Amino acid sequence: MLIAGRHYRLAFTQSILAFIQVFNASTHYRLDYPDLSLILALVRGGSLARAARLLQVDVSTVFRSVRRLEAALGQPLFEKSRSGYLPTSLAQALAEQAERAEQALEAARIGVEQGGEVVSGTVRLTCTDSVLQALLLPALARFMPDYPALTLELSTSNDFANLSRRDADIALRLTRTPPEHLVGRNLGRVTYRVCAGTTYLRAGSPDDLASMTWIAPDDFLPDHPTVAWRRQSLPGVVPAYRCNSMLSITELVRAGLGVAALPDFLIDERQGLMPLGEPLEGYDTALWLLTRPDCRALRSVVTLFDELGRNLRWR
Known part of the structure; x- marks a missing residue:
């Protein structure tokens, strides 16, 4: 209340x-x-x-x-x-x-x-580290100064069970099919493109993807769209680097260590990431803003949920 x-x-x-x-x-x-x-x-x-x-x-x-x-x-x-x-x-x-x-x-x-009502309390929010870095932090910077009595507890995870176990109140997740027991909002389509750093491109030709040094998610993300695409399109490729984080993969690409398929919100040519082609057709996903049904009665959660829905953008 x-x-x-x-x-x-x-x-x-x-x-x-x-x-x-x-x-x-x-x-x-x-x-x-x-x-x-x-x-x-x-x-x-x-x-x-x-x-x-x-x-x-x-x-x-x-x-x-x-x-x-x-x-x-x-x-x-x-x-x-x-x-x-x-x-x-x-x-x-x-x-x-x-x-x-x-x-x-x-x-x-x-x-x-x-001289009036304030939104207060603690809200626990979970998302992946890549979503936190590229999307959530800029959004929070836009609206959180308007809520000085609202406290956020942020955690990075790929696990939907955080909400199911009541470890979090709100989650930002990349998925096509969010769990049916959660309520939420589809914030938009996310596509993937193969990218390389400018220093890596200077060392060789970008025409033959199979001959390049690949960086990919490890077994922690076995169903990631980029993993499914690589297995289908480049079955003979064995990644030279594996990471349990798309943000870490992005940093390896930026450092010139190889190529990887990255989500569009992490691709910034001004920071030395160059797309090598069009989005991977049929392997896109969506960013979902999710919460538990019982949280809709909490003013603090509803306020943060609505603000994130208005402020999260990457296009």
Whole structure:
């Protein structure tokens, strides 16, 4: 639910107090927000000195506060090691709650400053590294400054199961047939062309594809359209380089190490990538923007989904 100003602050306070009350019921200690801030600072800093700087207090104050809190709770929150202070599972869970509280307070402040409702919360988004680099980052730069209270957690993966396992809220995927249990939007056709770097082309003729040094996806992407095309059109070719990432393949081509079939959104002649022919006919795919049906009730997810639909472009 989207809440503004003091109403947002009230909802946040009720939420965090409910958590604290449940926790207090089992420990008989009244955990409060300064306690959570202390734990979060030490988890983030990893040492007393860095936590002290984050809290703007001296090191001895942090040390005494942690010892006092552990004694009150009757269990350790951190383990001292040569690398610093390592949080226990309890400290990690409390730090996550503190981080949510911090985000909620920031959203409340922004709502007051802007005099209205704000889109806030955390949205988890997954895509491939090539889509992230070439398409997603430019899109985010266009609209994310308009949502200062919205937090994104980005991960790169080729796995649809991220959404199915609820590890992510939104996915950007290259596919012709997205899973039926997801809802989404087809953002457009993606074609592939064989490309070479300018330095590689200077060393030989681009006429005979079979005689060239090939760079290709490895077994991590066995059904990739470019793999199917190469097996059909150049069955005798054995790639000299294999990668589990189309972005890495693109960089090898740019470095002049060989040729590869690349998606159109990664092909930029200004950056030394030269197409050697027309798009591979019959081996195109599509970029899909996908989410789970239950996420359509979340204002933060719907907002990001709609903005991506408007801002993702490559032609």
